[in-house]
Amino acid sequence: MTANTDDLIKAALQAPSEDIARSILSAAGMSNDELAKSITTQTGLVAYDLQAPAKNLYPVNTPIRNRLPRVGGGIGVATNWKAIDRIIGSGYDAQGWVPEGQRSGQMSYATSNKAASYVTIGEEDGASFEAINAGRGFEDVKARMTMRMLQKMMLKEENALLGGNATLQLGTPSAPVASASGSTGAIAAATYSVIVVALSFEGCRGASIANGIPTTKVINGADGKTFTLYGGSSNKSAAGSVAVTSGQSILASVAPIMGAMGYAWFVGPSGSEVLQAITYINSVSLSTLRTGTQPATAITADNSANPNLAFDGLLTTAFKAGANGAAYVNQLATGTAGIGTKLTSSGRGSCNEVDAMLQGMWDAYQVSPSVLYVNSQETTGLTNAVLTGSSAPLLHYMQDPQSGGVKATAGGTIEYYFNPYSTEGGSKIPVKIHPALPPGTMIGWAENLPIQYQANEVPNVAEVKVRQDYYEIDWPITTRQRQVGVYAEEVLAVYAPFAMGIVTNIAKG
Template identity: 30%
Template structure:
């Protein structure tokens, strides 16, 4: 193939040198093209165009903005261009510039935190995995022994008293005899008389105890989309299983504290409060007068059962009230209630439960309605049945300590004493000792109630207590005192004071872990007895989800409820 003259000029070398052959020129051309192909490439963007025009090139920018559109518009005004272009060509160029003007923002914007995408071309500093800010203490579950059960119920027999114990309703007799003393030894229920010269027979009291087992379970589900979309961030299925386990343990802990059962042998549902009154008065210091009142305030209350529910509604109480006053609601609570829940409405006449809204609850028998009356939320009309006790449930520590078989219950309906701190519990210790010679081990408190007991040492300057404020040599003063132990003034034993995280305010169970009777055959006063302890189940996949459940089958029992008691109705201060 013959090379063009231009190619020979470019790659033929020095004219004064010997003429290269066509093959040499071709090799030089190929080498040149290879160098071009290997040269770095660059794609020009809108900002490069703007920068090129902003270089000036002799154009005056005093009248037009420093943009591609401004530079080109200025150039079209130059006399050489307007004279050299026909009117039609000039109009065509001007129209093209108008189209350019509509695109000008895209041409001139820099890349920043809001451009070209409003959320920014940035990465998210997402820390994996999710933080588990979920408190999960289970002190009762950790402490109370767990035993193996069989069948459908747990049974045991109780000898609650015999002559001389002063318990179980067995009377005391005098054992003195003489040579002529005779006592009837005929079999029980016999019409015969068999008198012997012997001391009188002793008597016994006892009972059969049957505590039925119940089944418990909770479940969770993880969709396939949630599991697979979470890859690289968190194992969602593992999170589900962990949460399910802790949820089961926490729910059992709450049942161990405040559960109530309806099966035979359990305490059953709470009754509704009685003697409900509503009294309007002027707001005291620190109180906020009600607002939203029309004419009267109408109130109904329920007996609170803690986390799991409440009783049915009481009858209504009425108070003629004006805005700026407060309303004190009082009632008589049944044994076992942890407090009361209050529902309120207003009107010239009672508008009914559908307009009566939940206003709050108290840990004792008085609740003060103040501030804006609720107009939404939980309506009293939803309280259509008792939820304080469950067929598939059992009695917990608080229920047993305040129940019919408890050794002592005192509903204070007042704050703890500040003139003689701890006196309420000394009274309980004395009563329990008088009844069954009980010597309790622990008192469980709500956090605010324990604080109130600790503060009672400080507010009365005449109390016979001394608190020491220590000061180090560097940082300052350490202040604060907390009651850790109450000395039982009857037996001299130290009774531990402990806060339970889920105990409702206003209630303080007094608990015996063991009995002061060496051969009682009761190694632990409280026990969990399970036919099947807590286990986890992964269900077969039959839809686009991973499903899991927990399961346990058992009950909770107290062998000696009379060795336990409670102080309730503690007013929060």
């Protein structure tokens, strides 16, 4: 088609009448039917309505990273501090009596040296020159790539601050106690072997029935070098045994492990056990058995910690301190296998397990959490424990003065939890859902020490001590690709582990 013909067709389309359009088309040597056939959407001669830039449909929710203070000035390989854990009076520690004219004995101190080693966290990405050039007019490919890379690193940092594990080995669980009962199960009659593997916070985050539980992974760095990450799983237990008759289900439980937030269960004929379930309590109930999932033989060692690469997060620090009595840790009782122990109501508008944690933290160290993080499961369980028939007298309706009627909103949850254990007569603790916290666990955290810790020199109970905060590296061009890395060198320094409390092994309520 010539440019002149193209102009005539445009003129025909814009003609004020059909007769004039016909005359113009005739001059172009085309009929009206031919024009109608040539101009349709099926020809593909249409514009492409692409909205720019791309929609980023993923959450970047990092509440603890956002809440923790970041303190610079780090040097060397670790940050170090000295702690005076107790001041011990002479004589009877609780008595200060001195005879007239005499001197008291000298007091003493319980001290400890603390250190937290700096580690590096990072993420990398790359974009070819073709991708960068083809994206012009749509989005700045390199800039957006860097933004998304920083967001992903912040998400990984959030996981590290909450549950990073450098030092807490889960070891080997004891052999499960297994039994069979019921009449509605679909397990073939036979004798089965039951094996369990404990999971840390990181293990819970990486485990699934489809992909199995994480053991180790070799990372191929963008520099061509490799390193190994440990996935957060314990060694496998010795096997328990159970004889099943037709219609029965398998019930199994294991002694809880300090630091475990989940358990993976492998069941099958002896030597052929495969992954059947992942639970967030220390027991399981199975009415059917899977095939084709991860075999228990894939677990050959304790892969729960990364001692040379990671730092301990809040949960790991609290679990370790709880083992030594310096933090409140309550692993709820096993209860009935597969059902576990739920949060329970006090009958006065509160939850027994949370009340026990608040009182325990006060009695031992005179501290009170300033925030309570829970999983969505525990939001429901806590609400069910608090809002019961016996707590109804504590609730009230708000009447709308305009309409004169009572308006009720369906549903409800716990926004704050009142803590009566404090010097000032009580405080409200916000209850927040943490997107990464596994079901079955809640953590209370006092972000600052109370006023009675005079001259404590601890402005923050926990802080991110940075040797070098976020920095971007644009690597030299060695291929037709722009390669970028985002890194930070930091450590979580927890100065008062006793200012944290954990309730775990909570069954769904």
